[in-house]
Amino acid sequence: MKASRCVVLFCLIGFLSAGMSWQDTEEKPLPDDIVLLEYRALFPGEAVKISINSLPIIKSVQVLFRGKTYEAPQKSDVFLCLIGLDLGMKEGIYPVTVRLHKEDRTVDEIKKEIYVKTKQFPVKKLWVKEEFVTPPQSVSNRIREESELIGAVYDIHSPEWRIDGNFVLPVKGQMFFNFGEKRIYNNKPRSQHSGIDISSPTGTPVMASNAGRVVLANHLYFSGKTVIIDHGLGVFSLYCHFSNISVEGGDEVEKGEMIGKIGATGRVTGPHLHWSIKIRGSRIDPNSLLSLNFK
Numbered sequence: 001m002k003a004s005r006c007v008v009l010f011c012l013i014g015f016l017s018a019g020m021s022w023q024d025t026e027e028k029p030l031p032d033d034i035v036l037l038e039y040r041a042l043f044p045g046e047a048v049k050i051s052i053n054s055l056p057i058i059k060s061v062q063v064l065f066r067g068k069t070y071e072a073p074q075k076s077d078v079f080l081c082l083i084g085l086d087l088g089m090k091e092g093i094y095p096v097t098v099r100l101h102k103e104d105r106t107v108d109e110i111k112k113e114i115y116v117k118t119k120q121f122p123v124k125k126l127w128v129k130e131e132f133v134t135p136p137q138s139v140s141n142r143i144r145e146e147s148e149l150i151g152a153v154y155d156i157h158s159p160e161w162r163i164d165g166n167f168v169l170p171v172k173g174q175m176f177f178n179f180g181e182k183r184i185y186n187n188k189p190r191s192q193h194s195g196i197d198i199s200s201p202t203g204t205p206v207m208a209s210n211a212g213r214v215v216l217a218n219h220l221y222f223s224g225k226t227v228i229i230d231h232g233l234g235v236f237s238l239y240c241h242f243s244n245i246s247v248e249g250g251d252e253v254e255k256g257e258m259i260g261k262i263g264a265t266g267r268v269t270g271p272h273l274h275w276s277i278k279i280r281g282s283r284i285d286p287n288s289l290l291s292l293n294f295k
């Protein structure tokens with residue numbers, strides 16, 4: 001009995017000393033709980049905020065999601081990244097990899113998963129001027145050029161956050177929670193509605209939802225008088241159907257600054273603001289962004 005106790009004790013000492021030497025020579029991986037995912041819900045069209053504690057050992061952070069690499073620059077006391085669950089995403093489990101570049105030039109990875117559930121979006125029939133459903137041949141070049149222009153604008157990549165705290169509602173009025181509606185114009189099916197509409201009288205001032213740089217201020221065929229603001233890191237807000245635009249491309253705007261007035265230009269049924277959010281090309285419900293805290 002004595003001999004076997006000695007063997008157990010010897011083994012225990014050996015194990016402990018082996019463990020100590022392992023701790024001396026190799027650093028522990030960074031713990032999973034330094035990465036925090038926040039969201040309103042996990043459906044297509046929702047924004048997900050990823051914040052990573054800014055430990056002194058971490059030099060920079062990247063997030064990998066659906067084949068794209070997102071930079072996560074430091075904002076206040078965290079590294080901040082915003083990803084979007086596009087309106088067209090299918091139900092499933094989507095991996096998120098957080099890549100932590102450390103002071104000693106090594107890289108740690110923390111893996112998370114997002115389970116995106118399906119959501120049924122309603123069908124809506126609308127009646128507008130036929131020229132906005134089947135445009136005449138004379139405007140086909142204009143529509144193509146404008147579509148290319150918008151595509152080029154959404155490809156702009158500003159490497160720093162321009163946002164100033166939480167996003168805010170750009171105008172007071174009657175909000176329609178109609179993001180994702182399957183639109184049928186004049187009995188012809190068209191694309192899903194990738195924003196929300198806020199009804200308000202013509203001339204009501206519309207504000208920038210957050211700080212940023214105006215990257216488009218034009219009168220476009222479908223969206224009428226339109227403003228797009230770049231909030232950095234591939235996050236854009238789009239405001240359509242103004243009666244009057246009060247900013248120009250290149251302007252830096254503060255959160256709450258007037259950018260235009262409510263109108264009914266483009267494909268509309270009446271005066272309102274169409275407000276959309278894009279995150280690295282993903283179509284996002286602006287209300288999901290309003291629910292996130294950036295202070």
Ligand SMILES: [Zn+2]
Pocket residue numbers: 193195196197273274275
């Ligand atoms: Zn709309």
